[in-house]
Amino acid sequence: MLAGRLPVVVFGPRAQVTLNLSAAVPGEALVLARSGDTGQEIADSYGVPLSALSPSQPGKLPWGAVIRVSFKDVAQPSQGRLPPGVRVYTARSGDTLAGVAYRHGLSVTELLSANLNRQTLDKLAVGERFYIPPQPGLMVRIKPGETVQGLVEAYRTEAPKVALANGIGLPNELGVGDYLLLPGVLATGFQRELLARRERQQEATRLAGVQRQYERYQAYKQRMVENTLERQYALQAQYDKFLAYQNSPARQKLIARYEAQARYDAAQQAQREQVRAQVSVPRGVSSVRSASSASVGGLSWPLRSYRVTSRFGEADIEFHRQYFHGGVDLAAPYGTPIYAAAAGTVTQSGSGDYGTNVYTDTGGALIVYGHMSRTAVSVGQSIARGEVLGYVGCSGMCTGPHLHFEVRLNGRTVDPLGLLP
Ligand SMILES: [Zn+2]
CATH class of the missing domain: 3.10.350.10 (LysM domain)
Structure with a gap:
């Protein structure tokens, strides 16, 4: 009953089978015996009983013998009878x-x-x-x-x-x-088994997806941790650098300098305000106003035309290096009139510390006008702002005609430029 389903030629497991195709019939294979082959070996290699071989002989076969293997009555594993109507x-x-x-x-x-x-x-x-x-x-x-x-x-x-x-x-x-x-x-059980298998596969796929997602998340987290650490290291390094700089001698020196400057500026400002208050001039003296080109309630300029050659505290010449320069030097030609920078009383006129000089007391501050060629006032005289006190010269320690203009407050010199308009 297997005849017709089987191929014309069956390739057996033996590698060197020679087939005589012209002699083959459906359901049979033709095997060419090699040297040493036995009938039983050939039957075994095709999975058939010895009786299926023709000639049927268990022992050694002569080389080149053609053996007919019949698959009739042999249940062939790869084929099978189907029920009618299938x-x-x-x-x-x-x-x-x-x-x-x-x-x-x-x-x-x-x-x-x-x-x-x-x-x-x-x-x-x-x-x-x-x-x-x-x-x-x-x-x-x-x-x-x-x-x-x-x-x-x-x-x-x-x-x-x-x-x-x-x-x-x-x-x-x-x-x-x-x-x-x-x-x-x-086969409900079989279908259930297939359904369960499908669910297992879907679950496995889902779990694999979850696992991949989890791995991606872990990698992301790791990156974040590394980035954070990097930022922290960078900040720490920056802070260490800052600390090193803050404690450095260079910075300490700089801070000291800033502080000294601030103290100096504050003291200057305080002095200015004190002098402004004390040097304030009574208004209404018309001759003074006409003589002085500018006045803003503090001092007015003692010369109409001048050039500042040496400032307060400046050590520009040997003399100023040896003795602190407590005023400003205003260069002008010989004989240039010197006007009172503020109203007051003359306390000294003639030879003094600054050659021929005039000292006036404003009622709070002492003003010095030095190196005159001659004075125009006398001691005890009341003077108004803008009144002529004398003339520019080069008396005393002098290198050229100029006015030494100095303001003393409570016995201490202050920078007159800060008080002038
Ligand atoms: Zn001077």
């Missing part, structure tokens, strides 16, 4: 399991029951073959050690129904590898 459907592009089942009037469970070799509910491949049973039932393949009767009992079905569905009269008409249709039995 058709084969070849899957086409776009087919689905449910679609194939529906097209043949079957449920998916019924289709699967006839195709127990399926591994999955998904991935239906083009060209895949499906058995379509004429009636719903479980189609099992008889394995070695199984019998039709045993399967009928195992699946608790009825022998007459099975015999009818499979077109067999006697149970032993089927052998190992043949298909047996058990009508009415359905």
Whole structure:
């Protein structure tokens, strides 16, 4: 009954089989014996009994002997008898399991029951073959050690129904590898198994995705930690640098200088304000105003035209290096009139510390006009702002005609430029 299903030529496991194709008939293979081959070896290599060989001889064969191997009456593992009425459907592009089942009037469970070799509910491949049973039932393949009767009992079905569905009269008409249709039995367990397998695969895919996501997250976290550390190291380095600089002698010196400057500026400002308050001049003296070009309530300039040659505290000449310069020097030609910078009383006129000089008391401050060529006032005289006190000269310690102009407050000299308009 296997004849017709078998190929014309069967390639056996033996590598050097020589085939005489012209002599081959369906269900047979022709084997060319090699030196030392035995009949039993050839039978074993094809999985057939010795009786299937022709000539049937267990012992050594002469080299070149042609042995006919018949597969008749041998249950061929790769082939199997199908129950009558079972058709084969070849899957086409776009087919689905449910679609194939529906097209043949079957449920998916019924289709699967006839195709127990399926591994999955998904991935239906083009060209895949499906058995379509004429009636719903479980189609099992008889394995070695199984019998039709045993399967009928195992699946608790009825022998007459099975015999009818499979077109067999006697149970032993089927052998190992043949298909047996058990009508009415359905592979619900098989479908459940496939569904469970699909769920397991989906779960595995999902878990793999979760794992990848988790790994990406871990990598991201690691990067963040590294970045944060880097930033912290950078800040620390910056701070260390700052500390080193802050404690450096250079910075300490700079701070000391700034502080001294600030103290000096503050003292200067305080002095100015004190002098402004004390040197304030009574208004309404018209002759003074006409003589002085500018007056803003403090001092007015004692010369109308001058050039500042030496400032307060300046050490520009040897004399100023030896003696602190407590005023400003205003250079002007000999004989240039010197005007009172503020109203007051003359306390000294004539020879003094600054050659021919005039001292006036404003009622709070003492003003010195030095190095005159001659004075125009006398001691005790009240003078108004702008009144002529004398004339520019170069008496005393002098290098050229100029006026030494000095303001003393409580016995201490202050910078007159800060008090002038
Ligand atoms: Zn001077």
